[in-house]
Amino acid sequence: MTTEAPLRKNTSAVMTISEVLSATGGSLIRGGSEKIFHGVSIDSRKMQEGALFICLKGENFDGHHFLAAAGAAGAAGFVIQNDPGRGLSGVPEKGSVILVEDTLKALGGIARFWRKKLDVPVIAITGSSGKTTTKEMVAGILDTKNNVLKTEGNLNNRIGLPLTLLGLTGQHDVAVVEMGTNMPGEIACLTRIAAPDIGLITNIGAAHLEKLKSLANIREEKGALFQNMVQTGIAVINVDDKALDLLGRRWQGKQITFGWKHGADVSAHDIRKTSALGIAFRLRSGQETRQIQMQVNGEHNLYNALGAAAAALAFGADLDSICQGLESIRAVSGRFEIKALQNGAHVINDTYNANPLSVREALKTLKALRGSGDSAVILGDMMELGNKAGQWHRKMGRAIAETGVKSLFLMGDYGCDTAAGAREKGMAAARILFCETPEQVQDHLQSLLKPGDWVLVKGSRKMKMERIVQMMTESFGLQERAAV
Numbered sequence: 001m002t003t004e005a006p007l008r009k010n011t012s013a014v015m016t017i018s019e020v021l022s023a024t025g026g027s028l029i030r031g032g033s034e035k036i037f038h039g040v041s042i043d044s045r046k047m048q049e050g051a052l053f054i055c056l057k058g059e060n061f062d063g064h065h066f067l068a069a070a071g072a073a074g075a076a077g078f079v080i081q082n083d084p085g086r087g088l089s090g091v092p093e094k095g096s097v098i099l100v101e102d103t104l105k106a107l108g109g110i111a112r113f114w115r116k117k118l119d120v121p122v123i124a125i126t127g128s129s130g131k132t133t134t135k136e137m138v139a140g141i142l143d144t145k146n147n148v149l150k151t152e153g154n155l156n157n158r159i160g161l162p163l164t165l166l167g168l169t170g171q172h173d174v175a176v177v178e179m180g181t182n183m184p185g186e187i188a189c190l191t192r193i194a195a196p197d198i199g200l201i202t203n204i205g206a207a208h209l210e211k212l213k214s215l216a217n218i219r220e221e222k223g224a225l226f227q228n229m230v231q232t233g234i235a236v237i238n239v240d241d242k243a244l245d246l247l248g249r250r251w252q253g254k255q256i257t258f259g260w261k262h263g264a265d266v267s268a269h270d271i272r273k274t275s276a277l278g279i280a281f282r283l284r285s286g287q288e289t290r291q292i293q294m295q296v297n298g299e300h301n302l303y304n305a306l307g308a309a310a311a312a313l314a315f316g317a318d319l320d321s322i323c324q325g326l327e328s329i330r331a332v333s334g335r336f337e338i339k340a341l342q343n344g345a346h347v348i349n350d351t352y353n354a355n356p357l358s359v360r361e362a363l364k365t366l367k368a369l370r371g372s373g374d375s376a377v378i379l380g381d382m383m384e385l386g387n388k389a390g391q392w393h394r395k396m397g398r399a400i401a402e403t404g405v406k407s408l409f410l411m412g413d414y415g416c417d418t419a420a421g422a423r424e425k426g427m428a429a430a431r432i433l434f435c436e437t438p439e440q441v442q443d444h445l446q447s448l449l450k451p452g453d454w455v456l457v458k459g460s461r462k463m464k465m466e467r468i469v470q471m472m473t474e475s476f477g478l479q480e481r482a483a484v
């Protein structure tokens with residue numbers, strides 16, 4: 001006989017053994033069935049008394065090696081993976097033990113169970129770029145009147161998403177979660193775990209091509225969000241993105257559209273030229289309009305804002321709350337974050353990640369921001385582009401030259417491809433510099449950077465381009481009040 005787990009408003013993931021068994025399809029191989037767990041953990045260092053420890057196993061880690069540590073930290077139960085050679089070796093004598101085929105799937109099952117038990121509305125966001133910024137915008141809007149749980153950082157995979165949902169409590173009014181993918185099937189899996197009531201795809205572009213292979217596959221992978229949502233849910237669709245427009249036509253349920261096209265449910269008008277202070281526009285929903293001054297820059301962030309507004313409307317937010325939330329948003333660290341240097345130049349920290357779509361958008365905004373000043377691009381490799389990586393970097397080189405960039409600094413294995421593209425569009429070889437270290441970039445900038453210049457720093461996460469931004473801000477110094 002089991003005891004019904006109480007839903008304590010200030011405690012997350014309270015559940016009985018029978019509920020865990022139902023959620024995971026596992027087998028109880030030690031302990032009594034009346035046990036109640038308070039919390040779920042995958043890290044023995046962060047274990048709380050009475051929690052359930054799930055032993056995840058990956059290429060470079062194995063939670064089964066930390067069973068004793070989790071037990072010593074107060075774990076009341078353990079979910080272990082079926083391994084004929086392991087048995088119960090290393091499992092503490094105290095505590096219940098549940099055996100499953102796959103502990104990662106078990107984590108997702110437990111998270112889905114908890115999300116369903118609390119029945120808190122969930123808004124899920126995916127896309128090739130802009131996911132995190134849009135997530136922050138949606139959460140910022142809804143936080144004006146609601147208690148919001150949101151994905152922290154980029155915990156958007158099959159580990160991060162479940163852990164976010166397991167943080168739900170009876171005090172939350174809504175959860176805003178981000179979904180990432182780099183291989184087929186991930187978005188479908190995440191959608192089944194989160195069971196979102198509202199789904200938003202920001203855009204479709206070339207990203208993670210190494211495993212997804214083609215833009216058509218990327219569209220289908222992202223589109224799995226809509227395919228796996230319940231038909232009573234609401235799809236939020238960017239009508240200016242042709243790939244998303246196709247996904248929208250497939251969706252048979254309710255939808256809210258956003259974009260600049262005539263007829264979009266949420267649209268932007270009277271857009272002022274983007275500046276160091278941000279971008280201003282009139283937000284329109286139906287017959288209502290509001291003036292907004294956002295303190296983030298670029299057309300890409302305007303689309304992010306429209307998508308966030310549409311998702312908030314789907315949830316039931318009013319237009320005034322939407323405007324208040326959007327105007328309070330600041331650039332997310334590493335995502336088109338503008339820093340004003342003491343010498344009068346500006347550096348754009350867009351170092352969190354890079355793919356062809358996000359690079360093009362960054363270049364477009366760089367051109368608008370620099371005005372009559374000079375600009376430079378410091379570009380690291382774009383990763384996970386598969387066997388056409390060289391071609392994509394060549395295309396980016398052409399785009400950089402067409403933007404009118406004065407100096408181009410290249411780091412990584414594909415710098416030669418980027419340089420070749422830039423030269424094809426007329427950029428002088430003398431203005432293209434190959435650097436192996438941030439120090440080399442810094443040495444060149446010391447003599448080149450002058451007041452009024454704009455520098456864009458961008459590259460995939462593995463390139464660690466943020467080191468260059470840090471070096472620049474330490475060397476040149478920041479103005480007391482940054483531009484954004």
